Amino acid sequence: MLDLERLRALHSVATYGSVSAAADVLHVTTSAVSQQLAKLERETGQKLLERNGRGVRLTDAAELLVAHAERILSLVEQAQSDLEAHRGSVVGQLTLAAFPTAMRGLVPASLRRLNADHPDLRVLLREEDPLRSMPLVSRGDLDMAVVQDWNNEPLPLPDGLQKGVICDDVADVVLPPDHPLAGRDEVALKELAGDPWISSSPDSICCDWLMRTLRAVDSEPRIDHQAYEFATQLSLVAAGLGNIILPRLGRCDVPPGVVVVPLKEPLSRRVYAVWREEAARRPAIRAAVTALRSAV
Amino acid sequence: MLDLERLRALHSVATYGSVSAAADVLHVTTSAVSQQLAKLERETGQKLLERNGRGVRLTDAAELLVAHAERILSLVEQAQSDLEAHRGSVVGQLTLAAFPTAMRGLVPASLRRLNADHPDLRVLLREEDPLRSMPLVSRGDLDMAVVQDWNNEPLPLPDGLQKGVICDDVADVVLPPDHPLAGRDEVALKELAGDPWISSSPDSICCDWLMRTLRAVDSEPRIDHQAYEFATQLSLVAAGLGNIILPRLGRCDVPPGVVVVPLKEPLSRRVYAVWREEAARRPAIRAAVTALRSAV
DNA sequence: CGGATGGTTTTAGAGTTGCTTCATGCTGGA
DNA sequence: TCCAGCATGAAGCAACTCTAAAACCATCCG
Numbered sequence: 001m002l003d004l005e006r007l008r009a010l011h012s013v014a015t016y017g018s019v020s021a022a023a024d025v026l027h028v029t030t031s032a033v034s035q036q037l038a039k040l041e042r043e044t045g046q047k048l049l050e051r052n053g054r055g056v057r058l059t060d061a062a063e064l065l066v067a068h069a070e071r072i073l074s075l076v077e078q079a080q081s082d083l084e085a086h087r088g089s090v091v092g093q094l095t096l097a098a099f100p101t102a103m104r105g106l107v108p109a110s111l112r113r114l115n116a117d118h119p120d121l122r123v124l125l126r127e128e129d130p131l132r133s134m135p136l137v138s139r140g141d142l143d144m145a146v147v148q149d150w151n152n153e154p155l156p157l158p159d160g161l162q163k164g165v166i167c168d169d170v171a172d173v174v175l176p177p178d179h180p181l182a183g184r185d186e187v188a189l190k191e192l193a194g195d196p197w198i199s200s201s202p203d204s205i206c207c208d209w210l211m212r213t214l215r216a217v218d219s220e221p222r223i224d225h226q227a228y229e230f231a232t233q234l235s236l237v238a239a240g241l242g243n244i245i246l247p248r249l250g251r252c253d254v255p256p257g258v259v260v261v262p263l264k265e266p267l268s269r270r271v272y273a274v275w276r277e278e279a280a281r282r283p284a285i286r287a288a289v290t291a292l293r294s295a296v
Numbered sequence: 297m298l299d300l301e302r303l304r305a306l307h308s309v310a311t312y313g314s315v316s317a318a319a320d321v322l323h324v325t326t327s328a329v330s331q332q333l334a335k336l337e338r339e340t341g342q343k344l345l346e347r348n349g350r351g352v353r354l355t356d357a358a359e360l361l362v363a364h365a366e367r368i369l370s371l372v373e374q375a376q377s378d379l380e381a382h383r384g385s386v387v388g389q390l391t392l393a394a395f396p397t398a399m400r401g402l403v404p405a406s407l408r409r410l411n412a413d414h415p416d417l418r419v420l421l422r423e424e425d426p427l428r429s430m431p432l433v434s435r436g437d438l439d440m441a442v443v444q445d446w447n448n449e450p451l452p453l454p455d456g457l458q459k460g461v462i463c464d465d466v467a468d469v470v471l472p473p474d475h476p477l478a479g480r481d482e483v484a485l486k487e488l489a490g491d492p493w494i495s496s497s498p499d500s501i502c503c504d505w506l507m508r509t510l511r512a513v514d515s516e517p518r519i520d521h522q523a524y525e526f527a528t529q530l531s532l533v534a535a536g537l538g539n540i541i542l543p544r545l546g547r548c549d550v551p552p553g554v555v556v557v558p559l560k561e562p563l564s565r566r567v568y569a570v571w572r573e574e575a576a577r578r579p580a581i582r583a584a585v586t587a588l589r590s591a592v
Numbered sequence: 593c594g595g596a597t598g599g600t601t602t603t604a605g606a607g608t609t610g611c612t613t614c615a616t617g618c619t620g621g622a
Numbered sequence: 623t624c625c626a627g628c629a630t631g632a633a634g635c636a637a638c639t640c641t642a643a644a645a646c647c648a649t650c651c652g
Contacts, residue, residue: 068375
């Protein structure tokens with residue numbers, strides 16, 4: 001009888017391309033994975049890996065087995081999920097990540113409610129940008145991630161994941177006190193072409209998006225400054241160094257003087273929860289989605 | 297992660313009705329099965345078995361899990377089978393049973409040929425009546441069984457098994473030397489109504505069939521004698537104690553005096569090989585079927 | 593050419609698992 | 623009430639599977 005752990009090891013090698021990457025995902029040493037695969041080769045009587053340069057390559061037999069393993073492992077997770085659903089009660093452990101703003105403006109209230117409604121569920125929380133959190137959900141290190149996309153750029157959802165909408169989050173422009181348009185009731189983005197801008201963390205999904213959005217109205221957008229936190233960014237705005245786009249979710253107090261102006265064509269981002277489709281029926285997942293939605 | 301061995305234990309309990317029966321099928325002690333199931337309960341966090349009289353009963357959660365397990369275990373065996381098929385070469389071990397006549401008239405030649413063509417395949421052979429061999433194939437104790445049915449009574453095939461026709465085997469009537477119809481070229485069964493008959497082993501498929509077949513021409517068939525081997529039965533016929541129906545397959549020398557007479561409406565039985573459908577693609581299974589067919 | 597580098601396999605040893613045996617508990621029928 | 627049948631629990635032993643460390647191997651680069 002084939003062993004599930006071994007199939008999983010092989011599957012991970014196929015997915016992540018090397019023994020060491022697989023070991024990483026499975027949280028064991030490469031030695032363990034290597035030994036498991038050697039045993040799998042003995043059991044099946046077939047060569048599964050061959051050395052290929054510094055790494056390994058799967059043989060045809062291994063590819064065949066991986067195709068089966070994929071279906072088998074998926075069925076197994078579905079079985080677990082169904083079993084939890086049958087139990088009905090929300091218990092156990094849920095590992096959750098959220099992007100920074102949600103972490104402040106959305107998650108705390110949701111989590112308080114989730115804890116109150118389901119005291120036996122242990123939620124482990126961490127802050128993570130969508131670009132990083134979604135692969136972690138796929139590989140099983142996270143059960144759920146709170147992510148967002150912008151209305152002008154839909155988020156690509158990795159295979160095997162499902163998403164549910166949590167809410168929409170409108171963003172405004174924040175201008176320095178002495179900005180010529182500071183007195184306006186609303187402003188169009190292209191009126192701000194040529195202004196200097198302040199962005200958040202350079203390798204985050206937000207920064208990418210800001211660049212592409214400004215490019216639509218300004219061939220050479222000036223993103224002159226960068227700061228991780230909105231509070232810091234607002235200080236820079238107060239000092240007259242540039243504008244920012246500030247989502248309403250998780251907004252903190254703005255310093256005196258700076259002006260928050262709504263956009264004529266509103267920019268909004270949509271907040272989602274994502275999870276593995278095999279886990280869709282877990283009561284803990286359902287409860288977390290409900291809690292996130294009700295906190296808005 | 298659920299463990300396949302544990303799922304299999306649960307599945308066996310569901311299929312065979314008790315922990316001890318399951319242990320029997322899995323070739324371990326009841327204690328081992330009991331411990332595995334206890335562990336499975338801890339892992340899933342749900343009660344799976346409850347005591348019921350002297351035995352156990354599955355809970356709803358267990359039934360749910362069994363339904364999943366069925367699909368998972370089937371996929372796993374298919375994967376193994378596919379993997380062997382991919383390898384192509386006929387190696388490993390094949391456990392085969394055949395009904396008594398086939399054991400003598402069909403299997404020896406087939407097996408010699410199979411061994412010659414595939415020296416690396418180890419075939420384990422045993423004699424077993426179809427009524428017993430087919431459940432053994434289902435439960436995995438046998439890989440293949442050679443069985444037969446009669447043209448007037450198709451064989452019911454258990455769920456999950458497949459069959460392939462090997463050959464047809466015509467049967468004649470054997471009459472004592474002094475029988476009034478002993479000189480005939482052929483005879484109709486109903487002409488023999490009222491004669492005494494000799495059958496083989498009382499709990500075999502052949503004896504059942506003989507009874508039902510004779511009843512079609514004789515409301516009160518007289519099955520007066522019983523002997524396990526055809527050679528013995530023929531001696532009884534030679535002694536004038538009754539008639540027998542003798543299949544041509546595996547026929548041994550008939551004693552002097554007794555007369556073999558073909559039937560007007562020939563009775564024939566069809567010989568099949570049966571195997572688990574999950575194992576259908578195993579090269580060893582294919583090779584064995586081929587060898588059986590070519591030996592006819 | 594030769595050492596540094598990134599990756600895999602091998603080996604030895606420790607901890608864990610899972611089996612068997614034996615003992616115990618529980619239920620239903622003689 | 624006792625016995626037979628079935629399930630569970632504890633102790634001991636064998637097998638497994640992990641980690642750590644070292645060996646091995648192909649590539650890259652000075």
